[in-house]
Amino acid sequence: MTGQQFKVTRDAPLLEYLYELFPGQSKTGVKNMLSKGQVLVGGESVTAFDHPLRKGNSLTVLPKGISIARATRSDAREEVIKAGVRIVFEDDNYIVVDKPSGLLTVSTARGSASKGGHREKTLYALLNAYIKVSARMQRKEDILSGKQPDRSTAKIWIVHRLDKGTSGLVIFAKDERSKDILQSKWKELVIERTYTAWLEGRLEKKQGAVQSWLSENEKSLKMYSSPSETKDGQLAITHYKVVGYGHRGPSEYTLAQFTLSTGRKNQIRVHAEDLGHPIAGDDKYGAQTNPLHRLALHAGSLVFRHPFTGKTVRCSSPLPEPFERIEQFA
Numbered sequence: 001m002t003g004q005q006f007k008v009t010r011d012a013p014l015l016e017y018l019y020e021l022f023p024g025q026s027k028t029g030v031k032n033m034l035s036k037g038q039v040l041v042g043g044e045s046v047t048a049f050d051h052p053l054r055k056g057n058s059l060t061v062l063p064k065g066i067s068i069a070r071a072t073r074s075d076a077r078e079e080v081i082k083a084g085v086r087i088v089f090e091d092d093n094y095i096v097v098d099k100p101s102g103l104l105t106v107s108t109a110r111g112s113a114s115k116g117g118h119r120e121k122t123l124y125a126l127l128n129a130y131i132k133v134s135a136r137m138q139r140k141e142d143i144l145s146g147k148q149p150d151r152s153t154a155k156i157w158i159v160h161r162l163d164k165g166t167s168g169l170v171i172f173a174k175d176e177r178s179k180d181i182l183q184s185k186w187k188e189l190v191i192e193r194t195y196t197a198w199l200e201g202r203l204e205k206k207q208g209a210v211q212s213w214l215s216e217n218e219k220s221l222k223m224y225s226s227p228s229e230t231k232d233g234q235l236a237i238t239h240y241k242v243v244g245y246g247h248r249g250p251s252e253y254t255l256a257q258f259t260l261s262t263g264r265k266n267q268i269r270v271h272a273e274d275l276g277h278p279i280a281g282d283d284k285y286g287a288q289t290n291p292l293h294r295l296a297l298h299a300g301s302l303v304f305r306h307p308f309t310g311k312t313v314r315c316s317s318p319l320p321e322p323f324e325r326i327e328q329f330a
Contacts, residue, residue: 008057015049076133168299192303198296199277207241210271237261246326
């Protein structure tokens with residue numbers, strides 16, 4: 001590991017021990033080592049002055065530049081979290097995040113400009129900024145450590161999307177090759193992808209499937225469903241099962257779980273309308289109520305086999321708090 005390495009020889013508070021290790025430095029300078037994240041105990045950054053050291057602990061003091069790079073990378077990650085986005089999984093190839101309802105996945109040609117002409121914040125922009133800062137700081141750390149830095153262009157690539165109103169799990173790639181492999185082998189590599197929604201009314205049939213051909217009206221950007229094949233339509237197959245029922249006031253709702261055999265735009269929303277039970281809050285596709293004050297659709301699980309490591313990656317996201325506003329019963 002980069003930095004000065006020490007083996008702790010006696011039990012002591014961290015700051016006291018550091019004073020002994022660096023007698024030639026001012027006490028303020030030693031305190032700054034801690035506050036700037038330069039001190040690692042057992043490989044973990046520690047900033048508490050009174051952290052108890054134990055005889056035999058490994059102690060590392062990083063160069064100032066490396067600690068600043070790591071802090072900057074941490075700050076960039078914090079900006080993503082402040083936007084309500086949770087990073088669920090991340091490695092050199094992919095990043096899976098939990099997106100809140102109301103955040104666009106990526107800007108679109110229409111409807112992405114907010115009042116005043118400013119572009120609406122997107123998940124893509126947030127993550128792209130985070131990845132770029134992380135890569136720049138990693139290059140800096142590598143140079144300071146005497147390693148060969150990776151100077152390839154840092155950006156993220158869209159693998160799939162969620163509607164603005166839908167919350168839950170989305171995966172992005174960190175390079176074009178990773179994106180192409182996952183997209184081209186999507187059906188083979190993606191083992192599970194489930195969605196949960198509150199539907200209006202009581203869906204009596206406990207499980208089933210909806211199959212239709214979906215086509216988009218370019219003016220309204222609304223998807224239309226046909227039971228038979230159409231010239232411009234794409235086959236869409238959605239499987240569902242009833243998880244429970246609920247009510248809010250006089251209105252009755254069905255909690256349903258969906259899995260997809262195909263991945264078309266607005267597919268679950270359109271097929272919920274085809275079932276005669278639109279997703280609550282989805283006035284675009286026939287909903288009459290909005291008990292959650294948002295689209296009641298959540299992407300709760302994503303399981304895929306990593307194309308580079310071969311390992312199974314399991315990601316999950318609990319139902320958001322607003323889903324509890326509908327009182328559930330069996």
